[in-house]
Amino acid sequence: MNIYAEQHRTLGIEKVWGNPDKEISAIYYDSRQVQTGTLFVCIKGENHDGHAYIHEAVLGGAAVIAGDDAAKLEEHAHLYPDTAFIYVKDARSFLAAASILFYKRVHEQIITVGVTGTNGKTTVAAYVKSLMNNIGVPSGYIGTIGMYSSKGKLDFSQTTPTTPESLDMHTIFSELYSKGDRLAAIEVTSVALEQKRVEGIQFDVAIHTNLTPEHLEFHHTFEKYKEAKLKLFRQAKKAVVNIDDEGMASDILETFKGPLLTYSLNPNSTADIKAANIKMSSKGTSFDLIAGQTIYHTEAPVFGHYNIANLLAAICTGLHEGYQLPDLLLAAESIENPEGRMEVLHEYGNRTIILDYAHTPPALINLLKEVKKMPHRRLIVMICGIGIRDREKMPKMARVIEGQADEIIVSVDHPGFNNPMDIVTQVMTGFNNPHARNIHKAPTRHEGVLTALDLSSEQDLIVLTSGCINGAQIVKGKKIPHSDRAIIHEYFDETVAAKQIGVM
Numbered sequence: 001m002n003i004y005a006e007q008h009r010t011l012g013i014e015k016v017w018g019n020p021d022k023e024i025s026a027i028y029y030d031s032r033q034v035q036t037g038t039l040f041v042c043i044k045g046e047n048h049d050g051h052a053y054i055h056e057a058v059l060g061g062a063a064v065i066a067g068d069d070a071a072k073l074e075e076h077a078h079l080y081p082d083t084a085f086i087y088v089k090d091a092r093s094f095l096a097a098a099s100i101l102f103y104k105r106v107h108e109q110i111i112t113v114g115v116t117g118t119n120g121k122t123t124v125a126a127y128v129k130s131l132m133n134n135i136g137v138p139s140g141y142i143g144t145i146g147m148y149s150s151k152g153k154l155d156f157s158q159t160t161p162t163t164p165e166s167l168d169m170h171t172i173f174s175e176l177y178s179k180g181d182r183l184a185a186i187e188v189t190s191v192a193l194e195q196k197r198v199e200g201i202q203f204d205v206a207i208h209t210n211l212t213p214e215h216l217e218f219h220h221t222f223e224k225y226k227e228a229k230l231k232l233f234r235q236a237k238k239a240v241v242n243i244d245d246e247g248m249a250s251d252i253l254e255t256f257k258g259p260l261l262t263y264s265l266n267p268n269s270t271a272d273i274k275a276a277n278i279k280m281s282s283k284g285t286s287f288d289l290i291a292g293q294t295i296y297h298t299e300a301p302v303f304g305h306y307n308i309a310n311l312l313a314a315i316c317t318g319l320h321e322g323y324q325l326p327d328l329l330l331a332a333e334s335i336e337n338p339e340g341r342m343e344v345l346h347e348y349g350n351r352t353i354i355l356d357y358a359h360t361p362p363a364l365i366n367l368l369k370e371v372k373k374m375p376h377r378r379l380i381v382m383i384c385g386i387g388i389r390d391r392e393k394m395p396k397m398a399r400v401i402e403g404q405a406d407e408i409i410v411s412v413d414h415p416g417f418n419n420p421m422d423i424v425t426q427v428m429t430g431f432n433n434p435h436a437r438n439i440h441k442a443p444t445r446h447e448g449v450l451t452a453l454d455l456s457s458e459q460d461l462i463v464l465t466s467g468c469i470n471g472a473q474i475v476k477g478k479k480i481p482h483s484d485r486a487i488i489h490e491y492f493d494e495t496v497a498a499k500q501i502g503v504m
């Protein structure tokens with residue numbers, strides 16, 4: 001398509017060199033992928049400046065190059081007169097706008113539901129996808145656990161941990177639409193909002209879960225973190241708000257002008273829908289959903305109080321889209337849980353093993369509260385410092401777990417370029433008594449899982465927290481495949497085999 005001819009006024013173009021009025025067959029933001037007859041957008045990142053790869057992009061066959069460094073573009077324009085160069089105010093905004101045009105605004109053909117908050121984004125987005133599928137709206141999901149259409153996982157390699165770059169986002173929307181999906185539940189992170197990955201999208205529904213300090217390595221202050229998250233509600237038609245949250249619920253309620261639904265786990269609150277009498281069983285949770293004067297007795301295969309809050313958020317989305325509560329509650333009865341979020345395994349060695357992504361102090365507190373309600377002999381918990389996230393929260397994780405479990409394993413997720421033991425040491429500084437005999441150190445997540453299993457006996461409850469993003473550990477810039485489930489499976493297979501031949 002010829003983006004320039006069609007829309008150059010809306011793209012924030014300041015100056016051009018050469019003739020940008022030409023057909024382009026694709027857009028790229030990575031010079032290593034550029035193909036003939038395409039548009040390359042130069043992005044200034046944390047490690048590289050895309051303008052440094054113009055030469056490579058020209059060699060790759062880029063027909064048009066856009067960026068926000070006028071001097072570099074002009075310099076290259078003289079060197080490559082056959083290539084067109086476009087100077088824009090902001091390259092990330094341009095990438096988002098150009099991607100929207102390239103995909104012919106396909107995102108407007110589907111219901112876009114953006115989920116933001118410190119904890120619960122993956123769960124809520126997965127619940128929205130599952131609930132809406134169950135009610136008959138083919139729905140996809142975009143977020144930490146990958147990209148899914150209503151029919152299954154898409155073969156799309158993730159370039160970011162959670163929210164894709166704008167170009168990738170619109171590519172996925174296009175694929176979802178072509179597969180027949182009519183709704184996309186998208187995790188929208190503060191980093192993505194700051195980096196304009198969702199710019200230009202007017203979300204049909206924006207959902208808020210909660211806000212506590214996170215990503216301070218990126219935003220530096222809590223206020224800036226909150227500001228970034230609030231941006232989602234300035235580009236949404238309808239909102240869903242957790243009024244139990246002290247972090248930013250009131251900010252949204254004060255500023256949001258469109259239709260808004262609230263949810264709460266406090267039966268005495270003023271929320272539009274509330275849950276009361278929450279009771280957990282081995283199959284899931286039952287509760288009373290209160291909507292005005294009406295009470296609906298409800299059951300859903302989800303575990304933990306906070307997952308009832310997450311479910312209420314998904315139900316509010318269904319209500320916003322015009323569905324009736326009884327139908328939504330029927331759909332909730334067969335809702336699917338996302339991988340690694342309160343995933344309960346009963347099948348190994350007469351133990352209960354829980355895989356949960358809790359990697360912030362509040363998430364760990366909530367998780368402990370929930371798991372302690374489950375029947376168990378001893379409680380064994382693994383916590384991790386995450387090498388690619390902020391270090392400030394690491395000691396806080398230790399403070400939360402100290403005295404709360406019979407055995408504690410301290411390990412590492414995604415050491416990145418750090419020495420893994422430095423991460424473990426950083427977590428250990430949070431313990432009052434780091435030398436306690438029930439605290440064990442493991443330099444890799446693999447060894448951490450094995451230590452937890454070695455320490456366990458029948459009837460024990462083993463909780464493996466933090467979780468590894470996308471089935472891999474990030475070590476020195478490389479993704480090393482990792483699966484807690486595979487380790488557990490192998491461990492019990494080997495233990496059983498060893499018992500059978502009388503080694504143990």
Ligand SMILES: CC(=O)N[C@H]1[C@@H](OP(=O)(O)OP(=O)(O)OC[C@H]2O[C@@H](n3ccc(=O)[nH]c3=O)[C@H](O)[C@@H]2O)O[C@H](CO)[C@@H](O)[C@@H]1O[C@H](C)C(=O)N[C@@H](C)C(=O)N[C@H](CCC(=O)O)C(=O)O
Pocket residue numbers: 029030031032042043044045046047048049050053144159160161162163164165189190191192195
């Ligand atoms: C801090 C951050 O957002 N980083 C993202 C960013 O990387 P970067 O800024 O380091 O990019 P860079 O390597 O400096 O490169 C700049 C530009 O030059 C280009 N380049 C680079 C090299 C080259 O040879 N040719 C070339 O064209 C790159 O493609 C890029 O466009 O742009 C990359 C390309 O899209 C992302 O992969 C990368 O995500 C990294 C993996 C990451 O860890 N991001 C985290 C911080 C993140 O975004 N997290 C949030 C929240 C997670 C959550 O809470 O769930 C998320 O939404 O995922």
Ligand SMILES: Nc1ncnc2c1ncn2[C@@H]1O[C@H](COP(=O)(O)OP(=O)(O)OP(=O)(O)O)[C@@H](O)[C@H]1O
Pocket residue numbers: 117118119120121122123124144162187209210306307309310340341342356357358359362363364366367
């Ligand atoms: N509503 C909630 N309130 C508090 N804690 C929650 C809530 N939902 C989930 N959690 C906890 O947070 C963990 C992470 O949940 P989830 O993956 O859904 O959040 P997320 O926001 O997507 O996380 P991330 O930003 O790291 O991708 C869960 O495993 C659980 O321990």
